[in-house]
Amino acid sequence: MFDFKILKKSKKSKARTGIIKTPHGEIKTPAFIPVATLGVIKGGLDFTDHEKSRVQCQITNTFHFLDLNYADQVKKAGGLHKFFHFPGPIFTDSGGFQIFSLGKGAEFGFGKTGSIFPGDDNDRKKTSGNKKLVKKITENGVLFLSPRDGRRIYLTPHLSCETQIKLGADFIYLLDVCGSPFDDKKTAKTEMDLSHQWFEKFMEVKIPKNQRVFGIIQGGIYRELREESTRFVNDLPVFGIAIGGALGKKKSDMYKIIGWINKKIDFSRPHHLLGMGDLDILENIIKLGIDLFDCALPTRIARHATAMSARGYLNIKKNIFRNNFKSIEKNCGCFACKNYSLAQINFLFKAKEQLAGRLLTIHNLYFLENQLEKIRKKIEAGKF
RNA sequence: GGACCCAUGGUGUAGCCCGGUUAACACAUCUCCCUGUCACGGAGAAGAUCAGGGGUUCAAAUCCCCUUGGGUCCG
Numbered sequence: 164m165f166d167f168k169i170l171k172k173s174k175k176s177k178a179r180t181g182i183i184k185t186p187h188g189e190i191k192t193p194a195f196i197p198v199a200t201l202g203v204i205k206g207g208l209d210f211t212d213h214e215k216s217r218v219q220c221q222i223t224n225t226f227h228f229l230d231l232n233y234a235d236q237v238k239k240a241g242g243l244h245k246f247f248h249f250p251g252p253i254f255t256d257s258g259g260f261q262i263f264s265l266g267k268g269a270e271f272g273f274g275k276t277g278s279i280f281p282g283d284d285n286d287r288k289k290t291s292g293n294k295k296l297v298k299k300i301t302e303n304g305v306l307f308l309s310p311r312d313g314r315r316i317y318l319t320p321h322l323s324c325e326t327q328i329k330l331g332a333d334f335i336y337l338l339d340v341c342g343s344p345f346d347d348k349k350t351a352k353t354e355m356d357l358s359h360q361w362f363e364k365f366m367e368v369k370i371p372k373n374q375r376v377f378g379i380i381q382g383g384i385y386r387e388l389r390e391e392s393t394r395f396v397n398d399l400p401v402f403g404i405a406i407g408g409a410l411g412k413k414k415s416d417m418y419k420i421i422g423w424i425n426k427k428i429d430f431s432r433p434h435h436l437l438g439m440g441d442l443d444i445l446e447n448i449i450k451l452g453i454d455l456f457d458c459a460l461p462t463r464i465a466r467h468a469t470a471m472s473a474r475g476y477l478n479i480k481k482n483i484f485r486n487n488f489k490s491i492e493k494n495c496g497c498f499a500c501k502n503y504s505l506a507q508i509n510f511l512f513k514a515k516e517q518l519a520g521r522l523l524t525i526h527n528l529y530f531l532e533n534q535l536e537k538i539r540k541k542i543e544a545g546k547f
Numbered sequence: 548g549g550a551c552c553c554a555u556g557g558u559g560u561a562g563c564c565c566g567g568u569u570a571a572c573a574c575a576u577c578u579c580c581c582u583g584u585c586a587c588g589g590a591g592a593a594g595a596u597c598a599g600g601g602g603u604u605c606a607a608a609u610c611c612c613c614u615u616g617g618g619u620c621c622g
Binding site for chain 2: 200201205206207224226227230254256257259263265269274275296310311336405410435436437438439440441444456457458459460461462463464465467468469512513517519520521524
């Protein structure tokens with residue numbers, strides 16, 4: 164039912180093309196996994212839009228289903244695929260990222276790569292508005308306060324696993340402790356050790372035959388820790404291996420960290436770079452052997468009026484597009500580009516119509532998949 | 548013919564009665580940001596000789612007079 168077949172390996176880099184087979188169809192890799200936190204890709208897309216945006220697969224979040232308390236209903240309905248009319252392969256993240264995003268991320272107001280936030284560590288001030296929603300982390304689990312209603316949510320490795328089984332994704336993820344790029348080595352080691360303990364507890368649960376597990380390498384920005392975690396995850400009986408946690412303060416740090424991992428990681432399994440998906444890193448991460456990557460950015464910036472294009476990012480709300488009756492991207496075959504001009508989408512954003520964000524979401528996903536298809540073809544042709 | 552009201556960045560307004568720090572706010576504009584989604588959001592910049600002129604005063608968007616433009620009401 165499940166298989167990862169490598170079709171072509173580059174001689175110039177660690178890039179490869181492959182096919183991941185699942186009970187819900189295949190994924191051509193390298194592939195982008197659109198984020199569908201609550202089961203649907205944000206921006207008002209429905210299942211008829213998946214074809215429009217060439218979506219191959221999607222990733223949903225365990226924490227938010229616990230927060231909403233809807234995992235049982237999804238199970239009764241027959242799982243995420245049926246509940247949300249998504250026929251393709253589905254991934255579910257474990258909830259480990261929320262330890263960062265609702266914890267240190269929310270508290271200090273930065274992302275998992277610090278690069279986006281200029282200045283040194285001392286510049287980091289606690290943001291007043293954001294409350295830390297992660298109360299306690301122990302070897303048994305993590306105590307959250309719900310961002311929705313403030314109630315306590317205690318997430319354990321077993322609960323994460325059991326919830327992911329209820330949701331019924333094809334690929335489920337070990338519960339890890341996602342750290343911050345500003346953790347010192349001691350903190351990063353504690354987080355890594357906790358993650359490893361949690362992994363073992365997670366694996367105690369019997370996983371159904373129609374699901375497979377991805378392990379997650381932790382260790383933050385420290386080479387020694389990354390190497391140790393890579394060895395640990397290599398030894399787990401998991402289908403694929405994800406690279407998680409903090410990835411440095413600059414994109415170059417991230418490439419360096421993946422480089423360390425690559426010296427130890429098992430290359431026969433698919434590699435998933437968690438949470439990164441900017442246009443300018445695509446080629447670099449693929450050359451580092453990344454087969455899967457997911458990111459909130461392409462769909463989020465779409466809702467914030469930014470379109471991905473061969474010219475880079477375009478803010479469609481700007482007045483320069485007011486009288487531009489061409490499509491976003493010249494030869495783009497996406498639903499938005501085939502039916503709407505920049506001027507029309509510009510108007511829809513000005514008018515605050517939700518259709519605007521929907522159109523750009525479809526475009527950005529289509530554009531990304533198109534870029535990936537080009538790269539896959541280059542790898543096949545030995546030109547990458 | 549008579550009485551009254553209004554005029555403040557691109558737009559809409561606050562401030563005026565009871566003069567006193569860099570004239571405030573919203574939207575629009577521009578820039579930057581968003582990376583295993585608590586987020587269709589966040590940060591910042593630019594932009595006004597307060598209709599024009601005169602007067603009172605140490606000091607006027609603010610008080611007084613005139614002019615111009617717009618509006619309302621009574622004949």
